[in-house]
Structure formats: C-alpha cells, structure tokens
Amino acid sequence: MPSNPTILAFDTSAAHCAAALLRDGEIVTSRAEAMSRGQAERLIPLLEDVLAETGCDWAGLDAIGVGIGPGNFTGIRISVSAARGLALGLEIPAVGVSGFDALRELAEDGQIPAIPAPRDQVYVKMPGADPYLLPRAEAELGGPLYSCSDPALLAQAIARLAARRWDRTSLPPAPLYVRPADAAPSRDTPPVLLNE
Numbered sequence: 001m002p003s004n005p006t007i008l009a010f011d012t013s014a015a016h017c018a019a020a021l022l023r024d025g026e027i028v029t030s031r032a033e034a035m036s037r038g039q040a041e042r043l044i045p046l047l048e049d050v051l052a053e054t055g056c057d058w059a060g061l062d063a064i065g066v067g068i069g070p071g072n073f074t075g076i077r078i079s080v081s082a083a084r085g086l087a088l089g090l091e092i093p094a095v096g097v098s099g100f101d102a103l104r105e106l107a108e109d110g111q112i113p114a115i116p117a118p119r120d121q122v123y124v125k126m127p128g129a130d131p132y133l134l135p136r137a138e139a140e141l142g143g144p145l146y147s148c149s150d151p152a153l154l155a156q157a158i159a160r161l162a163a164r165r166w167d168r169t170s171l172p173p174a175p176l177y178v179r180p181a182d183a184a185p186s187r188d189t190p191p192v193l194l195n196e
Helices: 039-054 073-090 099-106 136-140 151-165
Strands: 007-011 016-023 026-034 063-067 094-097 112-117 121-124 132-135
Touching: 007 039, 007 073, 007 151, 016 039, 016 151, 026 039, 026 151, 039 073, 063 073, 063 151, 073 094, 094 151, 099 112, 099 151, 112 136, 121 136, 132 136
Parallel strands: 007 063, 063 094
Antiparallel strands: 007 016, 016 026, 112 121, 121 132
C-alpha cells in the first residue's frame, strides 16, 4: 500500500457532480458541475476529464473515494454504485466518506456540519450521536452551522479522507440515508411473485 496513494474522489449527493484527484498527498485538480438531473450520464465523462487533465489513467489509481450522503437518494445511489463498480473492475478499494466527515474536514472548530435538506431542513450529526434531520432554525440553536456551497471543495475533502482511511480490506461503500424516501409504495395490490 503506497504511503501517498492516488485517489479519485467524487460526489453526486446533491444537485451537482463533483470530482477531485489527489496524488502524492496533494489535490491535483477538482471540478464541479451544478445539475439537478443527469448525474448518471455525466459522472464517468467528468471522471475521465479529471484523469485526462492530470495525465493519470484508470490503471494509475490506488483507490476510489466516494461521498455516501446523506442527501439526494438517487444521487447517492449513482455515486456509490459507480464507486463500487469501478473498484471491482479496477481491483482497487473504494472508500465511502460521509458528508458529515467531509464537512468536518472543511469546517472551523465549533462549527456543526449541516447538510441542506428539503423544506428548509438540515441533516446534522453531533459527535458520538446518530445523524438526524432538523428544521434549520432548530439546528442553529445548537451552535453555528457549517455547510459547503462549493461541491469541488467537498470532493477534495472526500479525497483527503479516503487517502487516510483506505486499505485493501475496506468494506465496499454503502449509502448513508437519514430519512425514508419521499416515494411511497404503490397502494395497489403488489404483483404476484412467481417461484421458478
């Protein structure tokens, strides 16, 4: 395991597609594109652009870093499944990094990592506690909140944390969901499942 791994990190947990490449302990490049839809189609071309810009290729990667949420359900599934697929195909580890950990990497002491959620709410996680969803005004009573408005910085933080955490025995990343999906199951009778 190299002491200064080359890590390709990315995140699609909100209305963006962001990526960063860390090599020899330094962020070489990062990119972010705002988008409310289309992350599934744009992610791999964006990653290829980042690799081409730095003269790196897929075979030169030591590990993948990926944002696991919380955030947009579909976005989280896109990035986590891409990371797992890339890791499997490249035979390298994928390291999941929560949005809370990435924000802690960027925040100042005393600031509470807060990830924006729908309906003027935020996801928060206090040290030693499970993450939860609160109205923004209520969360602000606990202290100053820190949210990152630049997804490229978030991807950079994910890359730095993945570089510190990775090894060949890492478990595959899994989505971090704090609340149930907004989509509801069908009210109609479910389909009959046939046994073969």
